[in-house]
Amino acid sequence: MNHSFDALIIGAGQAGPSLAGRLTAAGWKVALVERKNYGGTCVNTGCTPTKAMVASAKAAHTLRQAAHYGLAPVGEVTADLAQVKARTDRIVAASRTGLENWLKQMPGCTLFRGTARFVSPTAMRVGDEVLEARHIFLNVGGRPVKPALPGIEQVPYLTSSTLLALEELPAHLLIVGAGAVGLEFAQLFRRLGSQVTLVERNARLLPHDDDDVAAAVADILTNEGITLRLGAECISLGQENGRPVVHVSCEADSSPSHGSHLLLAMGRLPNTDDLDLEKAGLLADAHGYLTVDEALQTATPGIWALGDCNGRGAFTHTAYNDFEIVAANLLDGGQRRVSDRLPVSAIYLDPPFAKVGLTEAEVRAAGTPALVGKRPMTKVGRAVEKGETQGFMKVLVHAETDQILGASIVGVGGDEAIHCIITAMYARQTATFMRSNMFIHPTVSELIPTVFGELQPLRAELKATAST
Template sequence: MNHSFDALIIGAGQAGPSLAGRLTAAGWTVGFVERKNFGGTCVNTGCTPTKAMIASAKAAHTLRQATNYGLPPAGDFTVDLAQVVARKDAIVAASRASLEKWLTQMPGCTVFRGTARFLSPTTMQVDDAVLEAKHIFLNVGGRPAIPALPGIDQLPFLTSSTILALEELPTHLIIVGAGAVGLEFAQLFRRLGSQVTIVERSPRLLPHDDEDVAAAVADILTSEGITLRLGAECISMALEDGQPVVHVSCEEDPSSSRGSHLLLAMGRQPNTDDLDLAKAGLQADARGYLPVDEELRTTVPGIWALGDCNGRGAFTHTAYNDFEIVAANLLNHEQRRVSDRLPVSAIYVDPPFAKVGLTEAEVRAAGTPALIGKRPMTKVGRAVEKGETKGFIKVLVHAETDQILGASIVGVGGDEAIHCIITAKYAQQTAAFMRRNVFIHPTVSELIPTVFGELKPLETAVQ
């Protein structure tokens, strides 16, 4: 059966549903395709479920720390992972159901369930239905990457998706990969009661961030009993006596890591391999991403790529901004571009790490004349009052223009406090502007003007 629309949207991740809402409100007819769960990675296997479980892990950790707050000890307790998962599942289900209801009841939007494949630059097939439109928006997302490590096909392993379905705590969880996914799951399961080992090829955590950030995050994890196996080269897998074993080559400790469960957290790959791209005249790059211009247009007129599949962000917030860029350019006749947005991100270990703009290492490497301000969380009253004093606030400022270059916050409330710096930087405000602000006491944020008031010259020679 053939169907004709003004637009086709493929994938119900962060960008797709909002775009459908804007287009239909503007009078467009939309064919919407989703082959599995509405909400994409964020709702189903990413932000929503992991942060729900991190909240449970935080509660368990706080209980164990009761005496630090002048309270009687909570005593020994065992976490029932099935109950934690049930809470997470209820939150996910509610979010997914709300989104699905919105789309299926949206006037002007027809939802198709199945896998969409190109037949031509303007037509796609979903099962027996042939869908035609002059505008096609690919929002197909991504999935955990499974690198071809030696022995990986010889043993069971978990991914960031499948680990969410576990209902019994691993005795010893081995995590290969120390990106955001690996670090968050490491602390989560350690706080729920598992022994945890992280195996990472890089000689330190977070190789794309500053060394002081990496050291602070490592301290957070090791202080809770998580084992770090860094500088692990020649990683290979084996199944010995029914248990997964990770063989590594480390200068300090070449011994293998044996555990009850293995989690692969080694990046993600876009879901572009089953779209029959060639029939539309499209070609993905070597990693599977669809190249796009500043307005998210692919190399084929009338086809856009949004979200994780375009390689221009791979965050929920960048995917949503992709929708905003496309909608503004198409419907409002504004010129919004990918390069307008600032590089911002966070890793939700506890306390979290958040950043905006350039790192200290990038400023040094560029030879930019700069000033730096830094304050440990031990000197932030709100952190002391909460009993959470790990980490620091760090800001970087251009020494000649006074413009904000970047900031990193490792510490309690850092994922929220960073936003005042993000907003100021986006508005192209200066350090002087930040110093003049009056923030609410007692908060973590109130020390940010103070940090901007304690700037010192940064030696820009590469160190």
């Protein structure tokens, strides 16, 4: 059966439902297709469940530190993973159900269940239905990659999605991959009571960030008893007595790591492989991403790619901003571009790491004349009062124009405080402007003007450390 619409949206992740809301409010007839769970990765297997678990892990960690705050020790703290999961599931279900109900009640929006595949540049098949539209928006998301590791076919393993189904705490969790997923799961499961070994191919954590950031994050993890195995150049998998083993080739230590459970966290890939793209005149790149222009339109007119599948940022905030760009350009006569947005992200360790703009390494590589300001969290009153003094805040400023180039904060409240700098950068404000601000005391943010007031030349021969 054929159906005709003004717009066809594939995927109910962060961009899809909001776009449906804007288009239907403008009088468009919209079809939205979802083959699994409304809300996409963020709601179901990403931000919402993992940050709920991070909160449970934080509570356990705080209880163990009772004596540090002058309280009577509470004894051994144990986690009931089934109850942690039940709490997480309730939060996820409420978010997913609310989104689904909103879409079902949305005038002008028709929902379809199933996998959509192109039959032409203006039509897609979902089961026995053919949906036609002049405007097609691909918001198909991504999934954990299955890495080509020797032995992977013979060893049971978990992904960031399947790990969420566990109801019994792993005795010893082996994690291969130290990106955001690997780092966050390493800390939260350690705090819940598991032994954790984190295996990473690179010689240090966070190879795309500065050395001082990587060192600070490594200190956070090792101080909590997490074993880091870095520089694991050759990784293979095996089993001994029915339990997973990770074999590595390292100059420092080539002994295998044994555990009770194995998590592979070695990246994600976009869900573009079953769209029959060629029938729409489209071709994904070697990594599965669809090339888009500044307005997020693909090489085929009338087809846009939003969210994880366009290679322009695999975050919830970038996916939602994709929606905003497309809606503004289509409905409001806007001329918004992807390149207008700043690169911003955070890793939700405790304390978190957040960043905006350029790193120190990028500034050095470009040869940009720059100034740097840096303050350890041990000199931030709010951090001292909370007893959470790990990390630092760092800002980078163009030495000639006074423009803010970037910032990194590893420390308590850093994921919120960074927004002071993000807003200033969007407003194209300067370091001089930041120094003149008065912030509320006592907060972490109040020291941001101070850091901008302590700028020093970024000398090429200097190498920053986490302790300076």
